[in-house]
Amino acid sequence: MTETPVVNDHQRARSASPSQNSEADDIFSAVISEVDQTSLAPLAKSIRSRIDRQYNGKEPIVAEAIFGSYHMLFPLHFSDGVSWIVKIPHNGTKEKWDDLSANALLSEANTMCLLRRLTTIPLPEVFHLSSTTDNRLRCPYIMMSFVAGKSLYDVWFGHRLGNAKPEDVMKHRLKALSGIAEAMVQLGIFSFNQGGSMTFDAFGKFSGIGPARSLDHKAMLDRWFVHNDPSDDPIYVEDDVANGTKSYYLRPLARHPEEKGFPHGVWVLLHWLVNEIEEPENSKPFVLAHPNFDIQNFIVAEDGQLLSIIDWDGVAAVPRSVGNLRYPSWLTRDWDPAMYAYSESMDAGVEPEGVWEDSPNVLADYRLLYRQIMSRILGGTYDQRETRMSLITENLAIACHDPRCRNDILTKMIQQMGEHHSSPRFPSFTRLADKLGTNEHLLQKIRPGLEDAFRNLLLVDNL
Structure with missing residues (x-):
């Protein structure tokens, strides 16, 4: 299920009216007009x-x-107190629905059912699924249980939102992280030689790994800024089954190659960094992971006890370097400067225009605590490097997939490489990209120093 009806700064609740003038209405107006709401009950x-x-x-x-x-x-409330949710994709109309989206919906629902059967991970129960528009609702849907609780965001920042005393917040946070870590560890039983979405036969039995669906952020940006098309519809692409871990990272770059100038230098630098990632040693390099490991997708009790993990849309087997043992995404936001909105005024209690954030020092402390929780759960089988390096690898994956975040992430990464390297003349990101844009063979000359710096960065304990 993606997002139960818990409303916070990450979500907006409105009546389903296509006449409302908002960005979301542009995306949803077609499906709102199409869905037969009288048939829901x-x-x-x-x-x-x-x-x-x-x-x-x-x-x-x-x-x-x-x-x-x-x-x-659409929340559904039965007379005996039971509540369900009907999830309908934004593109669930006859004109927009296609095989790629249908396969993604089938994989999502069947993977959720498999996890409920084989693990104790708390997640919604799927009751019914239609992956076509040929049904009573006239739209594809997943019908599943509603899990009551609070958004982890509201508990994590309870001291800021007036929901908890400051002295209780750390206990609530640690309880939430413990429950999350225990759930993520269980995903480790689903490991594969290839990366992609899990596929299932007509009886819901796992049959193999197939292509995955992802957003093409570059195509969406080009639509707005190059083609002057104001459409807000997401652009989905099919990612072939990955036979190597590097291809998982590099697919977006292969789809949109940059051939000259500064963008080409960035393209070359990203390829080099990805190819320097040393995957954890394991016979099966891909593992099932939550597709959107962010704070709004965890439903908890007031004390932080994990009640449900939601938003499994796009769940797939990914490289272990960004797999089930990686840090939760809200603990690595400080390495994605384009999205990180922390300011020192927040520590003084000044309410932000957007969401609350933790400081870089606090995030570093919680990353250490998360590794300690993982170590307690896994014991001697746990190699902390698998979690620790995900601070770097997760943000490299973001840089590859989303051009909006790319330069800022690489600026910070190259700066940190320089700070953990002995050379006093370590180049900046802009200098590197500029030079590589006109002479990519330069990389061979400076490669030893870059390799040293990158490997040192992956080993740093207190990032």
């Missing part, structure tokens, strides 16, 4: 009656739709 009742023969109650009450980034959710 009777469809849910008929499905529940089939799986729960004891249920003889009324049709559920349908609450206002909640909009996520690329889907909308």
Whole structure:
């Protein structure tokens, strides 16, 4: 399931009206017009009656739709207190729905069912699925359980939001991180020789690894800034099955090669950095991981106890360097400067215009604590490098996939490489990209120093 109806700074709840003038309405207006909302309640009742023969109650009450980034959710409340959610993708109309999206929805739902069968990871229960527009709702959907609780964001920043005393917040945070780490460790049983989405047969039995669906951020930026097309529709692409870990990182760069100047230098530098990543030694280099390991996708109790992990859209087997043992994304935000909005005024309690952030020092402390939690769970089998290096590898993956974040991430990374290297004349990112843009063979000359600096960075304990 992607996003239960817990509303915070990361989410906006509105009634499902296509006449509203907002960015989300542009994305959702077509599917809102298409979906037969009058069929939601009777469809849910008929499905529940089939799986729960004891249920003889009324049709559920349908609450206002909640909009996520690329889907909308209809909460359903039954008369006996049970609540469900119907998730409908933003492109779930006959005109926009395609095989790529249908396969992604099938993989998401079937993977969730598999995780519920084989692990104790808390996640919603899938009751029904339609991956076509040929159904009573006229849109594809997943119907699943609703898990009551609080967004981890509200608990993590409880002292800022007035939900908890400052002295209790650290205990709540550590409890949440412990539950999350225990869940992520369990994903390690799903390891593979290839990367991609899990595929299933008609009976829901795992059948192999297939292509995955991802957003093409570069194509979306080009649509706005090159082609002057104001459309907000996401552009999805099919990623072939990855037979090597490096191809997972480099696919977006292969899709949009840069051939000259500064952008080409950035392109060369990214390729070099990715190829320097040493994957953890394991016979199967790919592992199942949560696709959006961010704070809004964890539902917890007030004390931080983990209740549910949501937003499994795009779940796939990925390289272990960004796999199930990586840091949670909100603990690595300081290495993605384009998205990190921390200011010192937050520490004085000044409310931000956007979301609350932790300082770089606090994030470094929690990264250490997360490794200690992992060590406690895994014991002697745990190699801390697999988690520690994910601070670098996760942000390299972001830099490869999202041009909006690329230069800022690389600026910080090259700066940190210089700070942990003995050379007093270590080049800046802009100088490197400029020179490599006109002479990529220069990389061979400066490679030994760069290799040293990058390897040193991966070994640093207190980043």
